[in-house]
Amino acid sequence: MKTLFKRMTMPGWLSFIGIIIVVAIALLAPVIAPNDPMETSPERILKELDGYPMGCDQMGQCFFSRLVYGARLSLIIGFASRFAALIIGLAVGMCAGYFGGKVDWLLMRVVDMFLAFPSLLLSIAVSMAMGSGMGTVIFAIAIVGWAEMARIIRAATLELRSAEYVVAAKTLGASHLRIILTHILPNCLPLITVIFTMGIATAVLSEASLSFLGLGVDPALPTWGGMVATGKDYMLRFPGLVFYPGACIAFLVIIFNILGDELRDILDPSRRGNL
Amino acid sequence: MIEFTLRRITATIPVLLGILLVAFTVLYLIPGDPALTVAGPRADETTLKQIRAEMGLDLPVHMRFFNYLQKICKGDFGESVISGKPVLTSLTEKLPFTLKLALISILFSTVLGIVMGIVGAVTKGKLIDRLCTLFSVSGISIPVFLSGLVFLYVFAVKLKWFPSSGFNAENSLMPFILPAFTLGIRSAAFLARIVRSSMIEVLNQDFIRTAKAKGLSPLRILFRHGLLNALIPIITVIGLDLSSYLNGSVIVETIYDLPGIGRYAMEAISQRDYPVVQGVVLLGAMVFIGVNLLIDLFYAWINPKVRDEILGKLAK
Numbered sequence: 001m002k003t004l005f006k007r008m009t010m011p012g013w014l015s016f017i018g019i020i021i022v023v024a025i026a027l028l029a030p031v032i033a034p035n036d037p038m039e040t041s042p043e044r045i046l047k048e049l050d051g052y053p054m055g056c057d058q059m060g061q062c063f064f065s066r067l068v069y070g071a072r073l074s075l076i077i078g079f080a081s082r083f084a085a086l087i088i089g090l091a092v093g094m095c096a097g098y099f100g101g102k103v104d105w106l107l108m109r110v111v112d113m114f115l116a117f118p119s120l121l122l123s124i125a126v127s128m129a130m131g132s133g134m135g136t137v138i139f140a141i142a143i144v145g146w147a148e149m150a151r152i153i154r155a156a157t158l159e160l161r162s163a164e165y166v167v168a169a170k171t172l173g174a175s176h177l178r179i180i181l182t183h184i185l186p187n188c189l190p191l192i193t194v195i196f197t198m199g200i201a202t203a204v205l206s207e208a209s210l211s212f213l214g215l216g217v218d219p220a221l222p223t224w225g226g227m228v229a230t231g232k233d234y235m236l237r238f239p240g241l242v243f244y245p246g247a248c249i250a251f252l253v254i255i256f257n258i259l260g261d262e263l264r265d266i267l268d269p270s271r272r273g274n275l
Numbered sequence: 276m277i278e279f280t281l282r283r284i285t286a287t288i289p290v291l292l293g294i295l296l297v298a299f300t301v302l303y304l305i306p307g308d309p310a311l312t313v314a315g316p317r318a319d320e321t322t323l324k325q326i327r328a329e330m331g332l333d334l335p336v337h338m339r340f341f342n343y344l345q346k347i348c349k350g351d352f353g354e355s356v357i358s359g360k361p362v363l364t365s366l367t368e369k370l371p372f373t374l375k376l377a378l379i380s381i382l383f384s385t386v387l388g389i390v391m392g393i394v395g396a397v398t399k400g401k402l403i404d405r406l407c408t409l410f411s412v413s414g415i416s417i418p419v420f421l422s423g424l425v426f427l428y429v430f431a432v433k434l435k436w437f438p439s440s441g442f443n444a445e446n447s448l449m450p451f452i453l454p455a456f457t458l459g460i461r462s463a464a465f466l467a468r469i470v471r472s473s474m475i476e477v478l479n480q481d482f483i484r485t486a487k488a489k490g491l492s493p494l495r496i497l498f499r500h501g502l503l504n505a506l507i508p509i510i511t512v513i514g515l516d517l518s519s520y521l522n523g524s525v526i527v528e529t530i531y532d533l534p535g536i537g538r539y540a541m542e543a544i545s546q547r548d549y550p551v552v553q554g555v556v557l558l559g560a561m562v563f564i565g566v567n568l569l570i571d572l573f574y575a576w577i578n579p580k581v582r583d584e585i586l587g588k589l590a591k
Contacts, residue, residue, distance in 0.1 A: 109289045109290055109293060110293060112290045112293075113290050113293035113294050113297065114297075116290060116294060116518075116560045116563045116564050117294065117297070117518070117556060117559065117560045117563075118518040118519075118521045118522045118556065118559035118560065118563070119518070119519075119522060120522035120525065121521065121522060121525065121540070121552075121555060121556045121559055122556060124525075124540075124544060124552065124556075125298075125301050125552055125553060125556050126301060128305070128544065128547065128549065128552060129301045129302070129304050129305040129549075130304070201416065205416070205418055208418050208420075209418060209419075209420065209526065212418070212420045212526070213525070213526070213541070213544060214544075214545065215544065225418075225420075228418075228420060228421060228424070229420075232424055235424060235428060236428075236432060239428060242421070242424050242425075242428075243425070246417075246418065246420075246421035246424070246425070247421075249418055249421065250413070250416055250417045250418065250421060253416035253417075253418075254412055254413060254416040254417075257412050257415065257416050258412060261412075
């Protein structure tokens with residue numbers, strides 16, 4: 001951990017600070033936002049008013065408050081879907097890599113299958129089938145993300161399987177579960193941190209795309225993707241309605257990507273420069 | 276080579292079956308009774324039963340899956356719930372537009388990605404390299420719908436360089452340029468990263484030093500000795516990235532109003548026309564598998580050493 005902080009470069013620190021700021025904004029949203037983000041009013045539509053820092057949107061909702069609350073949903077869905085994907089990816093990847101043989105062959109064909117789907121389209125199909133809601137969005141994003149994770153974790157497990165301490169544990173009669181949990185999993189942790197962080201960027205982007213297409217959470221809830229979608233009809237007169245939420249998405253995704261790259265260079269030098 | 280081709284093709288069969296199974300499962304899980312949609316809300320119970328029997332909805336799950344497979348093999352992707360037109364017919368009608376869009380943007384992203392990647396690798400650590408890296412990080416981070424809307428606003432509405440929307444037969448290239456640019460930026464950024472890292476790796480090799488010692492021109496070294504040897508990861512990434520064009524076309528074609536597969540899918544999404552969405556998803560997965568099959572065959576053809584490697588990967 002100490003070396004991690006020591007070796008972090010400037011862009012890494014900046015993105016780390018950026019993430020802390022966004023998380024703080026999301027946590028403190030009720031304090032920062034001056035108004036209720038979901039309170040609509042026909043009198044306030046597209047007007048600049050006192051007490052509404054960035055004016056009101058096409059529904060008369062406080063635009064600034066919606067931006068602030070939007071950070072919450074992006075982060076929650078980004079983290080939760082990534083976490084769900086990680087659990088599936090870990091289980092599948094470790095089983096495939098550790099047991100090898102037929103188990104590996106079968107599991108990897110399932111992974112290939114999920115990798116073959118166009119990711120956004122699979123998410124769209126899943127969220128259409130399941131109906132809208134937070135759970136659906138998290139599931140729809142996790143179901144396209146786990147396969148890539150499983151593939152990377154399998155490769156790492158495959159290498160660790162023949163490590164001397166694993167062979168030693170096996171000779172001592174340790175159970176499979178014990179070997180996986182106490183010997184392989186801890187050694188995969190740096191790799192897991194890297195792919196988890198890098199994946200959050202993709203997950204945030206997917207959530208924004210789904211919300212943009214109207215397949216995300218309830219459209220009344222403040223999401224950045226949804227704000228771009230509803231704002232685009234007013235873009236010619238009020239480009240800010242599209243630009244600000246869009247810039248928020250881009251900012252969040254960029255800082256997660258930079259931090260992910262940084263962590264990869266530090267924790268997993270063998271994959272330096274790869275995606 | 277023939278044996279390799281056959282084995283590589285057989286390896287795609289389980290994946291294809293699995294993809295159809297996933298598509299079928301999602302269709303099976305979708306809420307609502309398809310028979311009710313066909314019959315209309317006022318149909319009585321006997322009519323409903325009859326329609327269910329006709330559509331094979333009363334059969335056990337595995338039989339339904341089997342029927343589904345049979346239909347797909349015959350090229351029957353079902354009919355649109357809204358227009359009643361067969362999905363496959365509509366797909367083939369709209370494919371040329373999306374194909375044209377994808378080809379232009381692949382051309383653009385490949386050229387831009389390779390140039391940026393090489394420039395980054397050559398100027399490694401300098402300001403130009405930093406700028407290239409910044410471009411590629413932003414390129415993969417900025418959502419397609421945002422860059423699409425911003426380009427539309429700046430280049431079509433404000434500067435009026437391009438038509439803002441719509442497709443007309445007279446001017447067959449112009450309407451595609453801005454969408455292709457929007458679509459290609461992400462892939463260019465993605466490619467630039469890969470090209471940069473694989474070029475850096477290749478440029479550190481002994482044969483590059485030898486070529487330099489021989490006094491060959493820097494450009495020759497860069498392209499002939501460098502890029503040619505970095506080509507395999509580059510082609511792999513272009514192949515893997517193909518499905519992102521279909522993802523992106525859903526958004527880009529909607530924003531720029533192009534009558535391709537993406538907008539067809541988008542309309543189907545908003546109308547909850549499930550057979551159409553499923554058809555597009557299947558098409559995307561099949562294209563992905565097909566292209567990656569071709570890429571593997573191509574590698575094996577140009578470099579026999581790769582054959583064993585790919586076969587080894589399949590057996591694992």
